[in-house]
Amino acid sequence: MPVDLRGRSVLTLDELSSDELRFLLQLVADLKDAKRNGAEARRLSGKNIALVLERDSVHARAALDVAAHDQGANVTVLGPWSGYGRRREPIKDLARFLDRLYDAIEYVGHSHEAAEELVEWACVPVLNGMTDQSNPTQALADLVTMQQSSDKRLDDMIVAFLGDGSSNAARSLALATSKLGIDLRIVSPRTYWPEAPFVEHVTSMAKDSGGQIMVLEHVGAGVLGADFICTAPWFGEGDVRWAERVRHLAPFAVRENVMEATDNPHTKLMHSLPAWHCREDAGGARIAKRFGVECMEVCDSVFESKSSIVFDQAENLMPATKALLVATLAD
Structure with a gap:
């Protein structure tokens, strides 16, 4: 049966079937190739998209x-600096206003509930550019990067995620891999594990697809045999209790010994960015001085190594976003 996502909102990859997810991955690759070859067809001419931006994200x-x-298509950015502020208007009123003018809404913010409320009240597709709970576009970019960086099929891959296992990056990767038969290990301090009902949900889906998902604390066991080691920022806009987070997450930074522990000479590093990986910038210098660490999620020597495909991954965020736009908006 053909896949048809026209008019659909996408807030998490849980809303997509495995066939729909594979369709989107192929569309990402096709759109990337079309642009590279100068053969891209404009399928969204005349469309208008509202970007509701409640958190700072250069990448999104x-x-x-x-x-x-x-x-x-045209994009209008609505953020505090453009006169938009959520406190001035209920989000359900904003949704009912924007859908009179725009063909789609993308939400980038902290509150997943706000994105859900936009879906409830708007009559046009709402796409999740990032919330604290979910980042589906990033997960699409991650999977396409894996496909383009390995000769293995997705369902033959072993992926290890190190860091905050309850983050939007880890949760979205778990939802994606659980539908595609991938072996995913979330390696995280116990205090940052995803909640038990979520783990039960994704492990059940993984079993049905022929994959598996494990959540564990031991870095060596978690990364053994991994084709990809993924990590993500430890901190986002508005995070507090930095010292506590650094103390818990420091043992899960990706250093040379972690890459060696995979026992796989072809292991690749992935990071959804932004990354504090050295002391060369002002932020890195402050972190080193305050917390006594030379890096956060990944050390500079690994980040800059030949094993790093971080910027291939970052590049793929654009065609992943484009694929969601085309799939939901194109006539």
Whole structure:
């Protein structure tokens, strides 16, 4: 049966079937190839997209801007600096206003409940550019990067995620891999494990797809045999209790010994960015001085190594965003 996502909202990858997810992955690859070859067709000419931006994300905004421009669509950014502030208007009122003017809404913010409320009240597709709970576009970009960086099939891959296992990056990766038969290990301090009902949900789906998902604390066991080691920022805008988070997460930073522990010379590093990986910038210098660590999620020597495919991954965020736009908006 053909896949048809027209008019659909996408807030998490849990809303997509495995066939729909595979369709999107192929569409990401096709759109990336079409642009590279100068053969891209503009399928969204005349479309208008509202970007409701309640958190600072250079990557999400840049990906949407370029994706929409390539496809002939227009983007209006609504953030505090543009006169929009949630306190001034209930989100259900905003949704009912925006859907009169725009063909789609992308939400980038902290509150997943706000994104759900936009879906409830808007009559146009709502796409999740990032919330504290979910980042489906990033997970699509991650999977395409894995496909393009390995000769293995997705269902033959072993992926280890190190860091905050309850983060939007870890949760979205778990939902994606559970539908595609991938072996995923979430390696995290117990205090940052995803909640038990979520783990039960994704492990059940993984069993049905022929994959498996494990949540564990031991780094050596978690990364053994991994084709990809993934990590993500330890901190986001508005996070507090930095010292506590650094203390818990420091043993899960990706250093040379972690890459060696995979016992796989072809292991690749992935990071969803931004990354504090050295003392060279002002932020890195402050972190080193305050917490006594030379890096956060990944050390500089690994980040800059030949094993790092971080910027391939970052590049793929744009065609992943474009694929969601085309799939949900194109006539």
